[in-house]
Every structure is written in structure tokens, then in C-alpha cells.
Amino acid sequence: MAQRRAVRARVHKFDASGEISAGPDSLAGEEPLEIRLNGEQFSVTMRTPGNDIDLVAGYLLSEAVIATMADIEEIDFSTGLAPDGTRNHNVAAVRLRPGIWSAEAAPARSVYTSSSCGICGTAAIDAVTKTSAYPLIPASFHLDEDDDEEYRFPPLLSAARIGELPDRLRTQQDVFDKTGGVHAAALFAVGDDPNAEPKLLIGREDVGRHNAVDKVIGWAMSHHGPGLPLSRTVLQVSARASFELVQKSAMAGIPMMSAVSAPSALAVDHGKSVGVSVIGFNRRGRFNAYSYPERIA
Numbered sequence: 001m002a003q004r005r006a007v008r009a010r011v012h013k014f015d016a017s018g019e020i021s022a023g024p025d026s027l028a029g030e031e032p033l034e035i036r037l038n039g040e041q042f043s044v045t046m047r048t049p050g051n052d053i054d055l056v057a058g059y060l061l062s063e064a065v066i067a068t069m070a071d072i073e074e075i076d077f078s079t080g081l082a083p084d085g086t087r088n089h090n091v092a093a094v095r096l097r098p099g100i101w102s103a104e105a106a107p108a109r110s111v112y113t114s115s116s117c118g119i120c121g122t123a124a125i126d127a128v129t130k131t132s133a134y135p136l137i138p139a140s141f142h143l144d145e146d147d148d149e150e151y152r153f154p155p156l157l158s159a160a161r162i163g164e165l166p167d168r169l170r171t172q173q174d175v176f177d178k179t180g181g182v183h184a185a186a187l188f189a190v191g192d193d194p195n196a197e198p199k200l201l202i203g204r205e206d207v208g209r210h211n212a213v214d215k216v217i218g219w220a221m222s223h224h225g226p227g228l229p230l231s232r233t234v235l236q237v238s239a240r241a242s243f244e245l246v247q248k249s250a251m252a253g254i255p256m257m258s259a260v261s262a263p264s265a266l267a268v269d270h271g272k273s274v275g276v277s278v279i280g281f282n283r284r285g286r287f288n289a290y291s292y293p294e295r296i297a
Contacts, residue, residue, distance in 0.1 A: 021248030028181035058214030064130040132254030136275030155297035163285035172203025179234040183209035194297035209239040229253020
């Protein structure tokens with residue numbers, strides 16, 4: 001099975017009067033990717049092919065399997081077989097550094113991960129929330145259960161610059177322009193001046209919003225000079241702000257996540273607990289901040 005980010009198909013178009021035209025159209029590519037760790041099946045995710053090394057690395061970081069790229073010794077895509085016996089690249093055989101992971105200590109996902117849900121295969125609710133190797137809130141800061149106090153962060157980026165991020169993300173959405181069927185995520189590097197334009201590091205697209213985020217985080221693990229944690233970056237996503245995206249941000253040490261759509265209540269609660277500034281409804285220069293607004297200059 002050929003791997004394609006976009007696939008051509010014939011489509012019949014209708015309106016209230018009936019069929020009005022027929023012709024070719026483009027659809028977003030979607031194929032399974034099986035991830036094996038040291039020979040053991042760990043997960044199967046539905047994704048848009050491309051940037052699969054970054055996807056695997058970002059995913060394993062978000063699952064707390066690895067903490068750096070040095071924990072991965074090899075990712076081999078040569079073992080995948082299509083039903084017709086031809087080779088494909090839909091199996092990622094990952095060899096981890098000894099002692100990093102064991103099937104007994106960290107069981108595999110019980111079912112596959114769909115393109116709409118990055119945590120749906122988690123076998124138990126306790127396994128959903130992972131502890132980041134790069135905590136945003138210092139361990140010395142403790143809250144009583146009934147205390148409304150929050151840790152106070154210094155300014156990171158101005159409101160004007162945050163409002164520009166969705167349009168800058170939009171420039172990275174080539175597959176969306178062809179298909180209208182993929183999500184996107186982009187990572188921006190922030191300097192010392194909150195009013196300075198942040199540098200666009202990378203943008204990625206995928207049918208799964210969680211995959212798009214894994215792809216940009218995985219890229220940063222290998223290509224972003226400072227490496228992890230990504231403490232001077234902002235994540236912009238084209239979708240809503242879900243719990244899983246806030247969780248992935250926290251696992252990489254990303255302090256601020258902005259979404260063009262609404263956050264969920266759980267995403268906001270989790271952002272407060274792990275130190276991520278959650279921003280929603282970032283459109284046309286206006287947005288809402290739901291946690292740690294002091295990072296906005």
C-alpha cells in the first residue's frame with residue numbers, strides 16, 4: 001500500500017436540485033502505524049503518513065516511555081507488510097536503550113488509537129495522566145487541596161504576538177488546502193522580549209490532532225538546538241484544546257498552548273495542575289486565557 005499524505009478520488013457533488021458535477025478531488029491520507037517496542041506490540045495509531053520518526057518519538061515521550069532521543073537506539077520501518085504481501089512503512093520497530101522500558105512495567109495499549117483520540121487505547125484511567133520529566137511547576141511549590149493559590153510565572157509572550165499565531169500556523173497547512181481533512185500544529189520559539197516575533201520552528205499536519213502535536217514535539221527532540229524541555233516555546237494547534245494536547249505539552253515542557261477552538265474543562269483543570277497556560281478561541285486577534293494568564297505580556 002503506497003503511503004500518501006493526500007489521495008485523489010472521484011467525487012459526485014450535489015445541491016438541493018440534485019447532482020451538479022463529478023470529477024477528481026483530494027482526500028487526506030490515513031493509514032495505520034503499529035509501534036513495537038523491543039519486539040513487543042505497544043500501540044497502533046491511525047495517522048497521515050509522513051514524518052513518522054518524529055511521530056514515534058513524540059508519542060513515546062508523551063507516554064513517558066522515553067525522556068530524550070538518546071533513549072531510542074533505532075527505529076526500523078522495513079518490516080511492514082501489506083495484505084497483498086508488498087512492503088510498506090506501517091510498522092515502526094523501536095529498539096530502546098536497555099532498561100528504559102519493559103512490557104511488564106508499562107503495558108501496551110489495549111486497543112488501537114484512532115485519528116480522533118490519542119488516549120482512547122489506554123487500558124486504565126490511572127494510565128492517562130503521565131508525570132513529566134520536565135515539570136513546569138517547581139517541585140518545591142506545594143498547594144493545599146483547598147488552596148486556590150497558583151504558582152506565578154513571568155511573562156512569556158505578548159497578547160499581540162499570541163493573536164498572530166493562528167495565521168502563521170495557517171501557512172503550514174498545505175495538505176489542508178488540498179483536502180480540508182487534516183489538523184495542524186506548529187511550534188514557535190520565544191526570545192527574551194515578549195513583544196518580539198516568535199520564530200516558527202516547525203509545522204506539521206495529520207488526520208489526528210494528537211499526531212500533529214507528536215510530530216512537532218518529535219521534530220524538536222532531534223532538531224531544536226536547546227532540546228528538551230521546550231521551555232521557551234509556544235504550541236499553536238488548529239483544533240480544540242483537549243486534555244491530551246495539554247498533557248503532551250506538559251510532557252515536553254511546553255509552557256503555553258494556544259488553540260483556535262474551545263478547551264474542555266478537563267484540559268483547563270489539567271493545565272492548572274501542570275503549569276500550562278491554556279489559550280482558546282484564538283481567532284482574529286482575540287482569545288481567552290484559562291490558566292496562568294500572567295505569562296501573557
